[in-house]
Amino acid sequence: MEGIVYALIPMVAWGSIGFVSNKIGGRPNQQTFGMTLGALLFALVVWILVRPEMTPILWGVGIIGGMLWSMGQYGQFQAMQYMGVSVANPLSSGAQLVFGSLIGAIVFGEWTKSIQFILGSIALLLLVIGFYFTSKQDSHKVVIEKGSDFGKGFRALTSSTIGYLSYAILFNNIMHFDALAVILPMAVGMVLGALLFMKFHIQLEAVVIKNALVGIMWGIGNIFMLLAAAKAGLAIAFSFSQLGVIISIIGGILFLGETKTKKEIGWLSIGIICFVAGAILLGVVKSF
Template sequence: MQGILYALVPMFAWGSIGFVSNKIGGKPNQQTFGMTLGALLFASIVWLVVRPEMNVLLWGVGIIGGMLWSMGQNGQFHAMQYMGVSVANPLSSGTQLVLGSLIGAIVFGEWTKSIHFILGITALVLLVIGFYFSSRQDSEKDQVGQNLTNFSKGFRALFYSTLGYISYTVLFNNIMHFDALAVILPMAVGMCLGAMMFMRFNVSLEKVVLKNALVGMMWGIGNIFMLLAASTAGLAIAFSFSQLGAIISIIGGIFFLGETKTKKEMRWVLIGILCFVIGAILLGIVKAN
C-alpha cells in the first residue's frame, strides 16, 4: 500500500505540471526557464543532503540529457499553447510511450519473450487508440469557430518535443545508467542551459518566471517519489502510475483552465483515459519482466 501511495505522487506531480504552469502564466520560453530554475534548486538541495559520488562522464552526459529534456519540455509548453493542456499532454505522453517502447523493443531488444510481444503490442494499440480519442475534435464544435490553424502548429511543436524527450529517455534508460540521485544535479544544469538557449540567453528573472519555479520543484518531487515507488512497490507499479499523469492533465485542463469539451468530446476523452490506463499498466508489466 505504501508503494502505491508513493507511486501516486509522480502521477499527480508530473501530470499537474502543464495546467499549473499555464495557470501561473507566461510564454513557453518563460515557463521552461522558470521550471528549470526550480529543478536546479531542488537538485542542489538533493546534492547537499545526499552528496553522491560524481565524475566527469556523469556531468557531461547529465548536462546533455538535461538539454534534450528542455527541448522536450519547451516543445510541450508550445503545444499546450496551441492545442490546450487537455489535448497536448495526452498526445505527448502517448507518443513518447509508443515510440520509446518500440525503440526499446526493436533497437535494444527489451522484449525477449512471446508474452512481452503480446502484452507490448496490445498496450501500444491501446495507447494509440487512447491518444486518438483524447485529442479527437467534434466537427460541430469546429463549425462554430474552432481554429485548427493552431492545431497544426501544435503538432509541429509536439514533433520536436517528442524528439527531445525520446532522445533523453534513450540516453538515460538504454545507453547510460546512472544513479538518479547523482545525475539529477548535472541534468538540472543542462536543463537550465537548454532553457536559456531557447531564450537566446536573453534571460530575465521576471515574476512569472520565478513563479514557474514551483513547477520545477514539482518535477523534482516526482522524481524522488518515483524512486521510492520503484523500490517499495516494484517497477511495474511505479512505471504504470507515473505514465498516468496524462489523465491528471486532461482533468486539470478541463476543470482548472476551462478548456471546453462538447458532450461527444467528453465521451471520447473517457474512452481515451480508459485505454491509457490499461495500456500503461500492460507496459509496466512488460517493463518489470
C-alpha cells in the same frame, strides 16, 4: 501498500505540471526557464543532503541529457498553448510511450519473450486508439479556443517527443547513473537548454519565478518515483506515473476553462480508458 502511495505522488506532481504552469502563465520559453530554475534549486538541495560521488562523465552526459529534456519540455509547453493541456498532455505521453517502447523492443532488445511481444503489441494498439480519441474534435463545435492551432501543436509535439525520447534513451538504455547523483548535472543542462530557447536574454520576470514552483514539483515527482520503484517495483511505479495524464486532462478542463462538447467528453473518456489500459499493460510487460 507503501510503494503504491509513493507512486501516487509522481502521478499527481507530474500530471499537474501542465495546467499549473499554464495557470501561472508565460510564454513557452519563460515557462521552461522558470521550471528549470526550480529543478536546479531542488537538485542543489538534494546534492547538499546526499553528497553523491560526481565524475566528469556523469557531469558531461548529465548536462547533455538535461538539454535534451529542455527541448522536450519546451515543445510540450508550445503544444499545450496551441492544443490545450487536456489534448497535448495525453498525446505527448502516449507518443513517448509508443515510440519509446518500440525503440526499446526493436533496437535494444528489451522484449525477449513471446508474451512480451503479445502484450506489448496490445498495449501499443490501445495507446494509438487513445491517441485518436483524445485528440478527436467535434466538427460542429462552435467555440474555437483562442490561439488554437492543431497543425502547430502537432509540430511542437514532434520536436518535444524527439527531445524526451533522446533524453530517456540516453539515461535508460545507453548510460546508467544513480538518479540522485545525476540530478544536479541534469538540472544544469536543463537551465542551459532553457537559456538557448531564450537566446540567452535572461529576464527574471515574476512569471518566470512563479514557474520555478513547477520545477520543484518535477523534482519531488522524481524522488518519489525512485522510492516507489524501490518499494513496489519499477512496473508499478512506471504504470502509476503514466496515470498523471488523467490529472492533466481534468485540470485543463476545470482550472483552465478548456471547453469540450458532449461528443468530445465521450471521446476523451474512451481515450483515457484506452491510454490508462495501455500504460498499465506496458508496466506489466516491463515486469517480465
